[in-house]
Amino acid sequence: xxxxxxxxxxxxxxxxxxxxxxxxxxxxxxxxxxxxxxxxxxxxxxxxxxxxxxxxxxxxxxxxxxxxxxxxxxxxxxxxxxxxxxxxxxxxxxxxxxxxxxxxxxxxxxxxxxxxxxxxxxxxxxxxxxxxxxxxxxxxxxxxxxxxxxxxxxxxxxxxxxxxxxxxxxxxxxxxxxxxxxxxxxxxxxxxxxxxxxxxxxxxxxxxxxxxxxxxxxxxxxxxxxxxxxxxxxxxxxxxxxxxxxxxxxxxxxxxxxxxxxxxxxxxxxxxxxxxxxxxxxxxxxxxxxxxxxxxxxxxxxxxxxxxxxxxxxxxxxxxxxxxxxxxxxxxxxxxxxxxxxxxxxxxxxxxxxxxxxxxxxxxxxxxxxxxxxxxxxxxxxxxxxxxxxxxxxxxxxxxxxxxxxxxxxxxxxxxxxxxxxxxxxxxxxxxxxxxxxxxxxxxxxxxxxxxxxxxxxxxxxxxxxxxxx
Amino acid sequence: xxxxxxxxxxxxxxxxxxxxxxxxxxxxxxxxxxxxxxxxxxxxxxxxxxxxxxxxxxxxxxxxxxxxxxxxxxxxxxxxxxxxxxxxxxxxxxxxxxxxxxxxxxxxxxxxxxxxxxxxxxxxxxxxxxxxxxxxxxxxxxxxxxxxxxxxxxxxxxxxxxxxxxxxxxxxxxxxxxxxxxxxxxxxxxxxxx
Numbered sequence: 322x323x324x325x326x327x328x329x330x331x332x333x334x335x336x337x338x339x340x341x342x343x344x345x346x347x348x349x350x351x352x353x354x355x356x357x358x359x360x361x362x363x364x365x366x367x368x369x370x371x372x373x374x375x376x377x378x379x380x381x382x383x384x385x386x387x388x389x390x391x392x393x394x395x396x397x398x399x400x401x402x403x404x405x406x407x408x409x410x411x412x413x414x415x416x417x418x419x420x421x422x423x424x425x426x427x428x429x430x431x432x433x434x435x436x437x438x439x440x441x442x443x444x445x446x447x448x449x450x451x452x453x454x455x456x457x458x459x460x461x462x463x464x465x466x467x468x469x470x471x472x473x474x475x476x477x478x479x480x481x482x483x484x485x486x487x488x489x490x491x492x493x494x495x496x497x498x499x500x501x502x503x504x505x506x507x508x509x510x511x512x513x514x515x516x517x518x519x520x521x522x523x524x525x526x527x528x529x530x531x532x533x534x535x536x537x538x539x540x541x542x543x544x545x546x547x548x549x550x551x552x553x554x555x556x557x558x559x560x561x562x563x564x565x566x567x568x569x570x571x572x573x574x575x576x577x578x579x580x581x582x583x584x585x586x587x588x589x590x591x592x593x594x595x596x597x598x599x600x601x602x603x604x605x606x607x608x609x610x611x612x613x614x615x616x617x618x619x620x621x622x623x624x625x626x627x628x629x630x631x632x633x634x635x636x637x638x639x640x641x642x643x644x645x646x647x648x649x650x651x652x653x654x655x656x657x658x659x660x661x662x663x664x665x666x667x668x669x670x671x672x673x674x675x676x677x678x679x680x681x682x683x684x685x686x687x688x689x690x691x692x693x694x695x696x697x698x699x700x701x702x703x704x705x706x707x708x709x710x711x712x713x714x715x716x717x718x719x720x721x722x723x724x725x726x727x728x729x730x731x732x733x734x735x736x737x738x739x740x741x742x743x744x745x746x747x748x749x750x751x752x753x754x755x756x757x758x759x760x761x762x763x764x765x766x767x768x769x770x771x772x773x774x775x776x777x778x779x780x781x782x783x784x785x786x787x788x789x790x791x
Numbered sequence: 792x793x794x795x796x797x798x799x800x801x802x803x804x805x806x807x808x809x810x811x812x813x814x815x816x817x818x819x820x821x822x823x824x825x826x827x828x829x830x831x832x833x834x835x836x837x838x839x840x841x842x843x844x845x846x847x848x849x850x851x852x853x854x855x856x857x858x859x860x861x862x863x864x865x866x867x868x869x870x871x872x873x874x875x876x877x878x879x880x881x882x883x884x885x886x887x888x889x890x891x892x893x894x895x896x897x898x899x900x901x902x903x904x905x906x907x908x909x910x911x912x913x914x915x916x917x918x919x920x921x922x923x924x925x926x927x928x929x930x931x932x933x934x935x936x937x938x939x940x941x942x943x944x945x946x947x948x949x950x951x952x953x954x955x956x957x958x959x960x961x962x963x964x965x966x967x968x969x970x971x972x973x974x975x976x977x978x979x980x981x982x983x984x985x
Binding site for chain 1: 807808809811813814817818819821822823824825826836842866867868871872873874875876879894896897898901902905906953954955956965966967969970971973974976977980981984
């Protein structure tokens with residue numbers, strides 16, 4: 322019997338299988354950031370051990386950093402302490418840090434791929450659930466807790482039970498105005514916020530193969546929002562073209578050697594998945610969420626479901642509670658509803674392609690007077706590229722606030738918060754209660770849909786605004 | 792990690808689904824560099840008005856004296872969202888040693904077990920039975936036997952627990968000590984991998 326892509330990589334990294342227990346899984350690359358690493362550093366110090374393979378860990382500061390005046394000392398003392406602690410820990414333990422002020426600094430899931438650190442066939446972990454992003458390169462990548470960060474520090478391994486496998490096949494052409502964010506929001510709405518719990522997902526099919534690496538990363542990024550341990554896509558020419566020449570990518574004959582290995586990374590034709598799902602790309606429309614988990618989403622021109630049509634009592638209560646928090650009514654459409662904030666950023670949608678899409682739409686236009694728009698590039702490199710292409714001018718002309726790289730209003734750890742009771746169309750990944758600030762009401766959508774709302778000031782069907790396909 | 796063998800206690804019911812880790816511990820409280828003291832901010836925004844700890848919301852279970860105990864009982868898909876282990880730390884620091892639900896998010900489940908908090912997965916029907924108990928009712932959880940019992944009626948269900956994790960929990964062992972003991976094997980593996 323053939324093997325799945327997941328099994329090929331997994332089997333290659335199992336150091337030992339504990340009888341009736343998890344496997345000792347070897348980790349090739351470990352990303353860390355300031356929020357989930359300090360306790361792990363403290364842990365190994367208390368045990369009196371050193372980092373087992375410090376060269377395989379890469380650090381950046383992203384979650385907690387300000388997105389303005391990054392050259393000045395951080396004002397928030399607790400944030401400053403955490404970022405300083407990261408600097409001290411990396412220095413003491415020999416870990417490469419791309420901190421504030423470094424040209425490589427940025428959101429951990431943006432910098433890993435753009436520096437070529439993320440490579441096909443690897444096992445990659447980080448104390449952050451959106452580590453699934455790196456799966457877009459055909460890697461097994463997943464989020465871990467701080468105790469597991471400590472395990473990697475101590476042994477370059479984690480203990481993991483092998484998840485089940487699911488393949489989601491997407492075939493066909495996408496409608497105009499529909500982008501990868503819509504694909505993943507559609508899948509999550511279809512199978513729910515817990516629909517893939519216990520599974521590792523492989524995204525496959527002609528539609529997926531036609532997507533750029535940035536678009537693939539957006540899809541893999543949100544795998545966790547349906548409960549999946551991770552998501553992955555088999556590497557192909559798009560992957561190799563993206564990677565070649567990047568800072569950490571292999572060079573010369575090493576590149577050729579790796580390439581022949583990477584080309585074998587796909588699910589065999591007769592591989593069996595525990596679950597398969599088939600999706601017709603044409604049925605996907607621009608999506609928006611209306612609730613307080615990413616599974617509560619719908620086509621932008623649809624109406625919020627009526628609670629009495631939901632049979633499961635728990636789900637019904639969940640919807641009623643979510644709509645109460647969101648200040649929305651069942652049975653209503655969101656089209657035309659005024660919004661007050663637009664956030665374009667996060668590890669889901671802050672890459673150069675996202676910024677290009679937004680720029681193409683807003684070029685020569687102005688944002689609506691009553692809307693505040695924040696655009697936060699995912700990394701210093703993305704910001705640099707955006708500047709080189711003149712995108713920053715387009716955003717400034719449109720009245721957008723352009724910030725510096727960081728996680729920003731995706732989780733509101735720094736000052737970038739959405740005020741209570743106001744609506745924010747956000748390109749981030751979570752619409753949980755209070756996620757973007759206490760009382761903030763988040764509507765998740767694609768960068769195109771977010772940009773459209775920035776201009777019109779209301780929830781807008783992007784298809785009404787564009788003619789050509791993005 | 793503290794060993795955990797048995798719990799017999801009242802429970803705190805939170806009959807909501809999809810309780811995410813941002814509700815368990817909002818991101819703004821993740822700025823600490825130690826594992827201590829997160830309990831006071833557990834369910835912070837459900838617990839207090841306007842983020843003010845002198846203004847408890849009367850209708851929230853943690854603010855109601857009739858509910859107490861070492862067991863938290865919650866609706867399905869508990870702990871979804873972020874991988875923050877701070878969620879498990881805040882639950883433990885508050886004084887819960889077990890969380891009972893019909894479904895747990897993966898990362899939370901691992902994080903809980905790594906901190907000596909037992910995630911107990913029960914059937915939907917059993918979960919509803921627990922929610923119907925009076926606030927004075929007690930539950931008994933036996934790690935060795937992998938059972939949970941509603942003491943008043945004697946109704947019982949068994950729950951799954953990985954044998955390796957069970958040994959860790961019963962004895963207070965942690966994974967890091969185990970992995971440190973495997974260093975030679977890991978080094979050998981690295982040589983073969985190259």
